[in-house]
Amino acid sequence: MNNQTAVTVFLLWGFSSFPDLQSLLFVGIFFSYVIILAANVAIVVAIRFSHNLHTPMYFFLCGLSISETCASMVIIPRMLVDLLSHNKTISLPECATQMFLFFGLAANNCFIMAAMSYDRYTAIHNPLNYHMLITGSICCQMMMASFLVGFLGSLGVIITVFSLSFCDSKIIQHFFCDISPVICLACDYTFMHEMIIFSLFVSGLVGSFLLIMISYVFIVSIVVKMSSAKGRYKAFSTCSSHLCVVSIHYGFASFVYLKPKNSGSFREDMLMAVTYTVLTPLLNPIVYSLRNKEMQIALKKVIIGNVNRFIPFLQRSNK
Template identity: 55%
Template structure:
């Protein structure tokens, strides 16, 4: 009987923005503007890093990978969200929902691990500068990136299996604007406490463990910076970490609010706002923070623009 009821649902209705009525059209144009800006910003920063050899360092390699991952991350969520904002019935197929959740969780977990790797990179650069180029060589950077991606998508497979083996026989209305973990699993008509506990433990693994490693790295980093004799030297050294710290606070703050708590505390309105922040705003924040607060990137951007935007005339 459960299998039969589960097979009846071939699509889900995403009702996250439905209650806003005519405001959906306004939101469409706002989110479209943010989305296009995000794509342009991430593409720009990837192009600059690729073209300027002075940025061919481990720090900017990881920033390139993070920007690429963030671009794919927005592609998974935002286009479907924009389509549904103009749809009479904002629907997504069962397979589409499973695919969206898989890539969303995989890329989100990958980003968590990448940000932790970037913290380790800053630790080696500041606390162990003499051996930095030996430790953070190309092979090591590639291996850390591959490990982050493999771990992220392995966790995503586990989450997808946990969520979509639940029999959906009660409703197909997801109280969200995309297929997120808890809004989907809430639709199950059997006891999901054990699965929710496993997902909670995975969330701790993905969020708290990297965050603790980042925290430990920055304890050593701050200790090293404080031992620098000149105030100007301390300021310049810390400036290399400021952008990363900003991304850490925003990324882990939003994700922890959603995933490190029991589903009984789920609030659709508050969670909708936070979800908009980490799916729409944060991917734009990363390239802007690294561009506006980083003199090397701004210098390279001007260099690339002058080289390719204004060709010499004969």
């Protein structure tokens, strides 16, 4: 150990295993990223300028869109650069920063979705007192708590991972600084480190998922007791978009981070990582915009309003 040189720079091997596909991957991921940015910005703008969407549910959706956009910005621009560049090196501090931001934002998304499920439960369980129970200040507190808990958990992961000594290979078998391929380069990784990291993931990923499931158990128990079929349909329809996003988000994340690891699974994990770094933030705004009539109306108003403002500008320019 004393004769080995500590690694301070890593090489993100990423998609170098697929040299013939890198140009195609760049084009696909680039256009996906443009759609992610455009769709999430459209949702935030629609919520901001549509007064009928100034409700707790859309407040949390706005926060989720911003968090998803920031998480994609941490990973995708670097991925696109590496797909075209021969220099795929990343310093240890840059690697730690990328990991901290990504997992902090990912955990933040989990807790925002848990807050959204509690909001839906309160709206269905106690509709008469809903606006007194879920006020603007309570929404802000829940959002801040999601952010704080998410980044505290991420900080615990970063401290555990980067307190290790990296003195073997410097090649990370991934397109970003994910936990498993990084800790496989450590010299002194022990079972205790593994348990700490696993506990942090379970408390964040599984803990928030349990909060969501508990909320929906109560929601279902209330809805099935409703005498009106129209009331049951309306209650379930308000939750359908959220349930779709929860299924997508937790399905991909659980498959990658809670399944047993082995050295031969890195390529499989890397391909699966594309789904939750690119596909998930791409699907979330699409699901909410396609399955929510209020959001569709608000988006149409924003688009039509911008077009109407832009047409006179073009007419003046032509003159």
